[in-house]
Amino acid sequence: MRHVLSGLSGARRLAGASGVLLAGRIAGAAASFVFAVMLARTLPQPEVGLALTAISSAFLASVLITLNVESGSIRFLVAAKEAQKTDAVGGFIYFGRLLLLCMAPIVVSGYAVLAIVEGNAARTVVIACAAASIPAMGWLRLSGSHATALGKPAIGSLPRTALQPLLLLILFPLSLAAGAAASAELALGCFLASFVATAVVQFVLIRKHIGPGASQRRDFSDWREWLANGFFMSPIILLQEYLQHGVVIAAAIALNASEVALLAISLRFISLVRFGILAVNMAASPALSRAVARADHSERDKQLRAAALLKAPAAALACLVIAFLAEPILALFGPDYVGGGKALAWFTLIPLSSAVFGPNQLLLNISGARSWVFGVSLGAILLAFIAIPAAGTLHGVEGAAMAASLAFAAWEAALFVTVRTKFGVDASLFAVFGRRS
Numbered sequence: 001m002r003h004v005l006s007g008l009s010g011a012r013r014l015a016g017a018s019g020v021l022l023a024g025r026i027a028g029a030a031a032s033f034v035f036a037v038m039l040a041r042t043l044p045q046p047e048v049g050l051a052l053t054a055i056s057s058a059f060l061a062s063v064l065i066t067l068n069v070e071s072g073s074i075r076f077l078v079a080a081k082e083a084q085k086t087d088a089v090g091g092f093i094y095f096g097r098l099l100l101l102c103m104a105p106i107v108v109s110g111y112a113v114l115a116i117v118e119g120n121a122a123r124t125v126v127i128a129c130a131a132a133s134i135p136a137m138g139w140l141r142l143s144g145s146h147a148t149a150l151g152k153p154a155i156g157s158l159p160r161t162a163l164q165p166l167l168l169l170i171l172f173p174l175s176l177a178a179g180a181a182a183s184a185e186l187a188l189g190c191f192l193a194s195f196v197a198t199a200v201v202q203f204v205l206i207r208k209h210i211g212p213g214a215s216q217r218r219d220f221s222d223w224r225e226w227l228a229n230g231f232f233m234s235p236i237i238l239l240q241e242y243l244q245h246g247v248v249i250a251a252a253i254a255l256n257a258s259e260v261a262l263l264a265i266s267l268r269f270i271s272l273v274r275f276g277i278l279a280v281n282m283a284a285s286p287a288l289s290r291a292v293a294r295a296d297h298s299e300r301d302k303q304l305r306a307a308a309l310l311k312a313p314a315a316a317l318a319c320l321v322i323a324f325l326a327e328p329i330l331a332l333f334g335p336d337y338v339g340g341g342k343a344l345a346w347f348t349l350i351p352l353s354s355a356v357f358g359p360n361q362l363l364l365n366i367s368g369a370r371s372w373v374f375g376v377s378l379g380a381i382l383l384a385f386i387a388i389p390a391a392g393t394l395h396g397v398e399g400a401a402m403a404a405s406l407a408f409a410a411w412e413a414a415l416f417v418t419v420r421t422k423f424g425v426d427a428s429l430f431a432v433f434g435r436r437s
Contacts (some may be wrong), residue, residue: 020154024162025275029268031165036268038172040261040333042182049257050126051184052264055191056245058130061111062137063237065103068230069096070145071237075366076226077149078289087219089150093210094218095226096142104135129188136192136199140164143206149289150210153282159202161275167194232370235377236361239411241278243350244271250385251400254392258336263397265333266344273318273351280311281359288359289366304427308358312429315355319348343401353409358427360415372418380411 039048072092080088111131140160147156171190180186238246244267252260284307291299322329326341364373384407391399419425 020158024154024158025279026272028162028165029272029275031162031169032271033268035165035169035172036265037333038169039187040265040337042176043184043187045261045336046257047184049252049259049261049264050123051187053248053252053257053260054126054130054184054188056248056264058133058137058191059242059245060238060249061107061134062141063234063242065107065134065138066096066100066142066230067103067227068234068237069099069226070142070230071233071365072226072229073145073149074285074289074362075229075368076222077146078286078366081150082290085219087217088222091218091220091222092226093146095220095223096146100135100138100142104138107134108132125185126188129185129192133188133192133195136195139199140195140202143202143210146210147206148282149286151286152206153286155202155205157279157282159198159205163201164194164198167197229370232374233365234374235381236365236373239377239380239408240361243274243408244268246381246384247388247400247404250388250404251392251397253385254389255397255400259392259397262337262340263343263400265337266330266340266347266397266401269322269329269344270347270350273315273322273348274354276318277311277315277351277354280307281362284359285362285366288362292363292366300425304358304425308355308427308429311355315351319352323348340397342398346398346401346405349405350408353412356429357412357416358429360412360419360427363419363423363425363427364415367423369418369422372422373415376414376418377411380407380414383407383410 039051043051076092077089080086080092108131111127111134114127144156144160147153168190171193172187175186175190176182244264247267248260248264251263255263284303288300288303291297291303323345326344327338330337330340330344361373361377364370384404387403387407388400391403393399395402416428419427
């Protein structure tokens with residue numbers, strides 16, 4: 001009982017820290033939901049599938065444009081700040097920005113080649129807008145991770161999670177009201193404009209905290225370690241943060257554009273619950289990182305217990321409601337989307353497994369066990385990219401949803417077993433009533 005009471009006290013404090021992030025996630029997810037409704041109501045289903053596939057590919061490419069070096073922020077920046085190594089803090093931040101400048105032409109050029117090969121004028125515009133969005137997306141990923149690691153999670157997260165979806169929601173109907181024809185090209189044009197505007201806002205906000213004067217000298221001596229960490233953590237980013245986009249791309253291998261649209265729309269409802277879980281993890285990550293750096297097992301366990309108590313009951317209730325009301329919810333998008341209720345019900349397994357097994361990927365990251373993260377996550381990605389198209393070919397949208405959900409749950413379970421075996425730590429909901437190590 002003492003553990004539970006301590007966890008509830010910690011959960012209340014954590015709820016305050018994650019409340020703003022969660023509110024931003026909810027606002028962003030709601031805006032994305034309404035935007036998806038608008039797409040479904042104004043575009044033919046194949047056009048919806050084309051637009052959402054292009055958007056998903058841009059999100060995945062944004063990981064490449066920074067080589068995922070920002071995933072080391074919570075490890076390297078927190079440790080450097082704790083040790084008062086301002087040179088290392090400045091070096092890590094500016095190294096990521098240099099990578100963005102160097103990689104942007106390469107990634108965007110790859111998209112340009114794809115547009116030329118495609119040949120279709122309408123698809124060329126869609127691909128071009130997606131390509132132009134990637135540098136802004138990379139900047140938001142980079143600067144947001146830096147701000148979160150340095151104790152400013154609100155300005156690190158809210159522009160990307162709340163402002164950009166809200167801007168997109170405003171720009172698309174305004175364009176329609178101004179007389180523009182509804183199309184995938186218009187949707188991607190608004191998508192590009194929303195990310196550019198958000199990147200400008202993010203730059204203004206973060207400059208006060210991570211500006212030119214943050215460090216007079218910049219220590220780049222650990223750049224190999226930063227790059228290696230980004231490489232090893234790339235699979236986990238695809239599974240954790242950009243899961244819905246990876247599922248859409250994998251499903252597009254076997255499903256037609258209309259089926260991809262139905263799958264992608266179903267995933268939109270799960271994003272809200274997953275964003276809530278990620279918001280709690282994000283709020284807990286600095287304290288967890290400090291506890292691990294100091295080898296303070298008691299504080300580490302306290303933070304894990306508080307996060308579990310905050311996430312699991314809310315996630316279970318939300319998933320139950322979504323599964324029960326799946327068909328009526330999808331009917332909001334129009335008659336073409338009715339019938340996807342079973343797929344949506346399968347997708348509830350994704351946030352449930354995250355809430356139950358705990359933030360094991362976070363613990364592995366901040367503990368430096370990157371080879372374990374890489375191996376388990378890469379295996380899950382390979383499994384997903386084999387199972388989703390195969391199941392989609394055999395059983396359509398429902399099969400693809402089932403394969404994606406089971407692959408994700410298997411990944412979470414494998415991470416849980418890895419942390420238990422390697423560190424003797426139980427980060428799951430099961431340990432709320434007892435010791436974690």
